[in-house]
Amino acid sequence: MSSRETILQRLRNRTGGELTAPECDFSVLKRPDWSTAERIELFEKTIESVHGEVHRCTEDTWIGRLAELLATRGARNLLVPKEHEIGLSLRSAVERESLPSLLIYDEPIESWQTALFNDVDAGITSTRGGIAETGSLILWPNADEPRLMSLVPPVHVAVLYAKEIYTTFHEAMLAQNWAAGMPTNALLVSGPSKTADIEQTLAYGVHGPKELIVLIIE
Amino acid sequence: MSETAQQSPHHIDVKEFHPRAQAAIHNPKIRQNFRKAMDGLMTKRKSAFEGWDLETLRDLGANIRLRALANLPDLLEQLEQKLTENGIKVHWAVDSDDACQIVRDICVARDAKSVIKGKSMVSEEMELNHYLEEQGITALESDLGEYIVQLAGETPSHIIMPAIHKNTGEISELMHEKTGTDLSHDVEYLTTAARLQLREKFMNADVGVSGVNFAVAETGTLCLVENEGNGRMTTTVPPCHIAVTGIEKVVPNLEDVTALMALLTRSATGQHITTYFNMISGPRKPDEMDGPEEVHLVLVDNGRSSIYQDNELLDTLRCIRCGACMNHCPVYTRVGGHTYGTTYPGPIGKILMPHLIGLDEGRHLPTASSLCGACGEVCPVKIPIPDLLVRLRQESVDGDKLHPAKVNGHGAKRGAMEAMVWKGWSWMHARPGAYRFGTNMAARFRKLQPGKIGGWTQFRTAPKLASKTLHERMKERGQ
Ligand code: SF4
Numbered sequence: 001m002s003s004r005e006t007i008l009q010r011l012r013n014r015t016g017g018e019l020t021a022p023e024c025d026f027s028v029l030k031r032p033d034w035s036t037a038e039r040i041e042l043f044e045k046t047i048e049s050v051h052g053e054v055h056r057c058t059e060d061t062w063i064g065r066l067a068e069l070l071a072t073r074g075a076r077n078l079l080v081p082k083e084h085e086i087g088l089s090l091r092s093a094v095e096r097e098s099l100p101s102l103l104i105y106d107e108p109i110e111s112w113q114t115a116l117f118n119d120v121d122a123g124i125t126s127t128r129g130g131i132a133e134t135g136s137l138i139l140w141p142n143a144d145e146p147r148l149m150s151l152v153p154p155v156h157v158a159v160l161y162a163k164e165i166y167t168t169f170h171e172a173m174l175a176q177n178w179a180a181g182m183p184t185n186a187l188l189v190s191g192p193s194k195t196a197d198i199e200q201t202l203a204y205g206v207h208g209p210k211e212l213i214v215l216i217i218e
Numbered sequence: 219m220s221e222t223a224q225q226s227p228h229h230i231d232v233k234e235f236h237p238r239a240q241a242a243i244h245n246p247k248i249r250q251n252f253r254k255a256m257d258g259l260m261t262k263r264k265s266a267f268e269g270w271d272l273e274t275l276r277d278l279g280a281n282i283r284l285r286a287l288a289n290l291p292d293l294l295e296q297l298e299q300k301l302t303e304n305g306i307k308v309h310w311a312v313d314s315d316d317a318c319q320i321v322r323d324i325c326v327a328r329d330a331k332s333v334i335k336g337k338s339m340v341s342e343e344m345e346l347n348h349y350l351e352e353q354g355i356t357a358l359e360s361d362l363g364e365y366i367v368q369l370a371g372e373t374p375s376h377i378i379m380p381a382i383h384k385n386t387g388e389i390s391e392l393m394h395e396k397t398g399t400d401l402s403h404d405v406e407y408l409t410t411a412a413r414l415q416l417r418e419k420f421m422n423a424d425v426g427v428s429g430v431n432f433a434v435a436e437t438g439t440l441c442l443v444e445n446e447g448n449g450r451m452t453t454t455v456p457p458c459h460i461a462v463t464g465i466e467k468v469v470p471n472l473e474d475v476t477a478l479m480a481l482l483t484r485s486a487t488g489q490h491i492t493t494y495f496n497m498i499s500g501p502r503k504p505d506e507m508d509g510p511e512e513v514h515l516v517l518v519d520n521g522r523s524s525i526y527q528d529n530e531l532l533d534t535l536r537c538i539r540c541g542a543c544m545n546h547c548p549v550y551t552r553v554g555g556h557t558y559g560t561t562y563p564g565p566i567g568k569i570l571m572p573h574l575i576g577l578d579e580g581r582h583l584p585t586a587s588s589l590c591g592a593c594g595e596v597c598p599v600k601i602p603i604p605d606l607l608v609r610l611r612q613e614s615v616d617g618d619k620l621h622p623a624k625v626n627g628h629g630a631k632r633g634a635m636e637a638m639v640w641k642g643w644s645w646m647h648a649r650p651g652a653y654r655f656g657t658n659m660a661a662r663f664r665k666l667q668p669g670k671i672g673g674w675t676q677f678r679t680a681p682k683l684a685s686k687t688l689h690e691r692m693k694e695r696g697q
Pocket of ligand 1: 485536537538539541542543544566593596597598599600601
């Protein structure tokens with residue numbers, strides 16, 4: 001008999017008899033209806049408490065703000081999506097000169113892994129929304145914004161629309177109907193990479209980005 | 219380096235719990251390191267749940283896990299089907315050897331020589347690193363705590379914070395000695411050094427091995443909870459990703475993970491959420507630029523299906539491995555994780571390990587508890603750990619009528635003398651005449667009472683029998 005059959009058979013013929021499944025009531029996760037302003041405020045507070053940086057901008061100001069933020073960090077380049085509006089806007093922006101050089105991730109990782117790991121200073125991605133209660137960004141990487149874009153460069157910038165901030169993870173998942181089908185990789189990102197493995201002392205950027213910058217567009 | 223840690227991780231005799239406990243108790247460094255860490259974790263957990271209806275949330279957590287266990291075989295099949303549809307290959311392993319071989323075969327088929335690992339307690343349970351090294355495949359841990367523990371040639375002393383038994387000075391010396399970093403107490407410097415060392419390894423690894431926190435049957439999704447990003451690296455950068463997990467980790471719906479996450483991270487480290495919550499539902503698609511081309515899931519039984527047979531012991535399988543029970547355990551805090559000599563230390567280890575290694579090997583584990591109840595009170599899925607400890611204690615002397623012994627190696631602590639004494643005791647208590655005669659005799663000849671009664675009098679003086687029985691005293695009072 002295969003391992004699979006052995007295991008399933010043991011589970012099916014359990015000596016304790018049939019088990020009854022209890023009801024699960026998720027209402028304890030529900031939160032009152034908060035206004036967008038309240039959600040932004042809570043999101044900001046929570047993500048800042050774990051070392052994330054938030055900047056509130058508008059459609060007209062975010063590129064200028066981004067340019068400033070990258071300049072103070074001395075970033076030489078920025079990895080941007082090829083087709084997403086964020087990438088398109090950046091590449092056609094009037095502030096183009098004040099931005100670092102823009103890179104596109106349109107080749108399989110194998111062909112430029114070393115460069116991505118060693119030479120890219122920052123990456124910018126879109127988000128599918130945010131979660132106020134936990135200060136989380138929802139990311140669904142895809143062909144245009146591959147998985148490593150938000151992981152390898154030392155600075156990750158994420159663009160979040162204020163109206164897409166949900167109150168809880170539970171609410172976001174149901175509202176966006178995730179159960180209907182998941183992408184190859186989906187993520188919640190709540191702050192820069194960190195560790196407390198050395199005597200409980202927090203240190204940032206252990207494997208992923210050292211900095212997470214969220215541009216909230218109102 | 220600590221005394222208990224110097225032993226080779228693969229040849230620890232679990233039965234030698236007491237000498238290790240003695241040594242640990244007299245090691246101020248171990249006690250300091252654990253006390254400090256556990257105090258911090260307890261405070262953080264408490265404040266993270268402020269404003270929550272914690273009891274109701276724990277009820278929900280327990281019900282979600284129970285519901286999953288109630289349908290376990292069906293869910294596993296559903297999970298397999300969904301994962302397969304998503305392009306993830308599913309393997310089943312009855313025990314550790316089986317699981318190790320599956321991982322090896324995948325590596326061999328790819329001609330893989332190096333494996334990079336994200337944190338996985340099941341792979342510790344399998345002793346996977348050791349096995350792979352024997353097969354000529356290097357396995358490197360990438361979680362910072364695991365990396366440190368591996369450099370030291372040790373095993374994790376905590377399921378969430380593997381290197382908690384070491385302080386910064388010890389880690390600095392270790393990294394200096396093994397990797398040539400400068401001696402420094404600057405945690406930032408040490409962390410950056412590890413980042414650089416490991417980035418190289420991520421780029422060159424042939425296979426990434428990770429654990430799984432929740433496997434969702436509904437969508438065929440593997441969920442990983444982590445702060446460092448090494449889990450994401452491990453599951454994204456190498457061309458092949460192998461996830462290993464216990465068969466109990468499956469949940470029916472994606473919705474379930476929202477509640478379990480709310481409980482898990484707050485219970486573990488007092489975080490509202492971890493930095494990364496990674497949901498993997500398939501290998502790289504043809505048009506995608508990164509991600510592994512192959513994803514495998516190894517479902518490991520290793521004793522879990524035996525636990526599943528018994529209605530009481532079944533609760534052990536609800537565990538979501540948050541570590542809160544060890545953080546709050548007065549015994550764990552004093553003796554530290556290595557004293558147990560088992561993959562899972564602390565209260566969860568005491569109720570889980572006897573099933574994995576047998577009650578004869580793990581005979582001291584259920585007794586390494588004061589039954590204070592703290593573990594059961596903080597457990598986010600309400601596992602009645604103290605009750606299970608009592609049950610296992612019964613089993614170690616062969617159970618009773620209500621709880622017949624079932625765990626492998628039961629009866630290991632049963633002594634002929636003790637059994638005879640208790641048999642006599644119950645015989646006497648069922649017969650008033652014999653009882654009166656017996657207690658009279660005991661009172662008359664109390665001088666002959668032995669002063670030492672085995673382990674019972676190791677740390678206490680034996681109680682003295684009274685000169686008169688209760689019956690005699692009551693008679694004297696004319697009642
Ligand atoms: S037994 Fe409960 S408290 Fe202990 S690790 Fe498991 S879930 Fe956490």
